Amino acid sequence: MSQTFLKRRLTQWGSALLVACTLPACMSSKPATEGVSAAPQADYKPRVTNRDDATHDGAKDERREKAPTGTVAQATTAQPKTPKVDPRAFAEAEHDESAAVEGAPMQEPSAVMVAAPPPPSPATLAGAGGAPPPMELAKRAAPGPGKSMPSLPMRKPAQDKLAPADADTTHQGNTFENWKPNAFTETAKDSLSTFAADVDTASYTVARRYLQQGNLPPTSAVRVEEFVNYFKYRYAPPEKGAFTVHLEAAPSPFDAKRHFVRVGVQGKVVSRSQRKPAHLVFLIDTSGSMASQDKLPLAKEAIKIAVKNLNENDTVAIVTYAGSTRDVLSPTPATDVKRIHAALDGLESGGGTAMGSGMEMAYKHAVKKASGQVISRVVVLTDGDANIGSVSPESMLESIRKYVAEGVTLTTVGFGMGNYRDDMMEKLADKGNGNSFYVDSYKEAKKVFETQLTGTLEVIAKDVKLQVEFNPAAVSRYRLVGYENRDVADKDFRDDKVDAGEIGAGHNVTALYEVELVKGATESLATVRVRAKAPNGTEASEQAFPLERSLLRDSLEAASPDFRFALAVAATADVLRGNPAAEGWSLATAQKLAEGAVGGDADRAEFVRLVTQARALSGASARGR
Numbered sequence: 001m002s003q004t005f006l007k008r009r010l011t012q013w014g015s016a017l018l019v020a021c022t023l024p025a026c027m028s029s030k031p032a033t034e035g036v037s038a039a040p041q042a043d044y045k046p047r048v049t050n051r052d053d054a055t056h057d058g059a060k061d062e063r064r065e066k067a068p069t070g071t072v073a074q075a076t077t078a079q080p081k082t083p084k085v086d087p088r089a090f091a092e093a094e095h096d097e098s099a100a101v102e103g104a105p106m107q108e109p110s111a112v113m114v115a116a117p118p119p120p121s122p123a124t125l126a127g128a129g130g131a132p133p134p135m136e137l138a139k140r141a142a143p144g145p146g147k148s149m150p151s152l153p154m155r156k157p158a159q160d161k162l163a164p165a166d167a168d169t170t171h172q173g174n175t176f177e178n179w180k181p182n183a184f185t186e187t188a189k190d191s192l193s194t195f196a197a198d199v200d201t202a203s204y205t206v207a208r209r210y211l212q213q214g215n216l217p218p219t220s221a222v223r224v225e226e227f228v229n230y231f232k233y234r235y236a237p238p239e240k241g242a243f244t245v246h247l248e249a250a251p252s253p254f255d256a257k258r259h260f261v262r263v264g265v266q267g268k269v270v271s272r273s274q275r276k277p278a279h280l281v282f283l284i285d286t287s288g289s290m291a292s293q294d295k296l297p298l299a300k301e302a303i304k305i306a307v308k309n310l311n312e313n314d315t316v317a318i319v320t321y322a323g324s325t326r327d328v329l330s331p332t333p334a335t336d337v338k339r340i341h342a343a344l345d346g347l348e349s350g351g352g353t354a355m356g357s358g359m360e361m362a363y364k365h366a367v368k369k370a371s372g373q374v375i376s377r378v379v380v381l382t383d384g385d386a387n388i389g390s391v392s393p394e395s396m397l398e399s400i401r402k403y404v405a406e407g408v409t410l411t412t413v414g415f416g417m418g419n420y421r422d423d424m425m426e427k428l429a430d431k432g433n434g435n436s437f438y439v440d441s442y443k444e445a446k447k448v449f450e451t452q453l454t455g456t457l458e459v460i461a462k463d464v465k466l467q468v469e470f471n472p473a474a475v476s477r478y479r480l481v482g483y484e485n486r487d488v489a490d491k492d493f494r495d496d497k498v499d500a501g502e503i504g505a506g507h508n509v510t511a512l513y514e515v516e517l518v519k520g521a522t523e524s525l526a527t528v529r530v531r532a533k534a535p536n537g538t539e540a541s542e543q544a545f546p547l548e549r550s551l552l553r554d555s556l557e558a559a560s561p562d563f564r565f566a567l568a569v570a571a572t573a574d575v576l577r578g579n580p581a582a583e584g585w586s587l588a589t590a591q592k593l594a595e596g597a598v599g600g601d602a603d604r605a606e607f608v609r610l611v612t613q614a615r616a617l618s619g620a621s622a623r624g625r
Helices: 003-027 089-093 122-129 134-141 202-212 224-228 296-308 337-345 355-369 393-404 422-431 442-456 561-576 587-595 602-618
Strands: 192-196 243-251 259-267 278-285 315-321 325-333 375-382 408-415 436-439 459-470 475-481 501-504 508-517 526-533 540-547
Touching: 192 475, 202 224, 202 422, 202 436, 202 602, 224 508, 224 561, 243 526, 243 540, 243 561, 259 459, 259 501, 259 526, 259 561, 278 296, 278 355, 296 337, 296 375, 296 408, 296 436, 296 442, 315 337, 315 355, 325 337, 325 355, 355 375, 355 393, 355 408, 375 422, 393 408, 393 422, 408 422, 422 436, 436 442, 459 508, 508 561, 561 587, 561 602, 587 602
Parallel strands: 278 315, 278 375, 375 408, 408 436
Antiparallel strands: 192 459, 243 259, 259 508, 315 325, 459 501, 459 526, 475 508, 526 540
């Protein structure tokens, strides 16, 4: 090979490498670090696998079957230290709910959402010894013998043109689990439907943030049960025992041949003054990825809200993790507000994310106080990003299981966008016998930390499983709407070693089924069984509740407002996640249904506005209007 030809080839390779390094930088968007006001780009939707809705494929007896992950996490770089801000500013300008949405562009779905990789930094290219010479760059870029230069990865452009300020994206790098929707099951072949109770709400809050920022949420981010259970329903508490069940059925507004059945479980109420003393260990992510205002500053303010609502016998400890873990506050009485606030105000972000070692330290704090007379809980506040550390995710989840046996529960609270690990947050809460929340504003922080966390600290029943046995003489087919990641094998319903969900004091759990009734039948529709253990028990007790024909309303208008609103929420979620079973359903119908059941509730009124936003974003596609 001649010298001239060699130089020409090396020049080509060097140019190709230069393009590979600079093109992603030109095409990628600037990370959003200014809180919830950043406007994201158009969203990409993962493909939803369609299962045959005429038969039951046996997948429901394989616990928690899942489809491929919906989004790939985006690598993050070190962030600056946390700016000195007042998180209460979120209360002033958190949600512009009156923003105009008419004419918003329709989003085009794609097979899988994949975050574009960030451009390599100079440090990455240079390594420890400085930037390599051009000849070395060309040598590294050269393809092997007989191979051509690989094509450069290209990002799909947004459909609409955005101003520079709108180039910030919040969906890239966020990671969600993509679950297959439940298919219709023929009752004659399988009359049992079994699932674990779930009172998580993170999915709804994440989807709300997408919609308020002008994008449809990724389909994999939508979990129907978390949409439905975000709202409270007016179920009467049990007269005795830990909980009671409320049943109701009515015609479908989407298909004249079908009906919906609602199963509502209400836990007993325990007042704040009556509950056991609580020991809360707040595990705070202070890594560089938590620098923006809607992350660490908001998390600190949320903890202050929680402390304000604790009792005089409660204690608080604080552990932080970044590149290393730090024991910031030893167990301190909740009444020592000045000391707790001082510890929080001194926190700043920076470094990597060693979540596993932080989790170990937090649990060691919590287990010291754990007993049958004390509520001991670890509360993790993070964006879920865990990129360094000696503890693997598998080992971390296994250690959590060990501490659950010693009486420590876990709550996960997510913050921010851009590298939010929704999948990790849900798994941690699931393994830790706790709940998963997402906080996007000061208003939501008050809801979670003032009501949902401190108000329901005491677990009244654990490993709560529900099993609905449909009567083949009355119901020909059925499908559970949501709860795919809470599936329990029918044979495990009475196996008390199988883990399930927990219900806190005052919690209610709602599930809906879409059913096809047998024409002319007069028999009862189903029997609902609830099986649960006492908070410190090892053996479960079981209760049965019949779904009598008298609970089947003649019309949807005759159903209770709670039934109609829960149905509107479930239907909206099914449409947003692109469930084939909801193909042709109308968001306009869901909105009208919800409007008639608001009843002066602020959260319900906000939901109606979100459906309006979703309709505008969906345009005239099959997923809406």
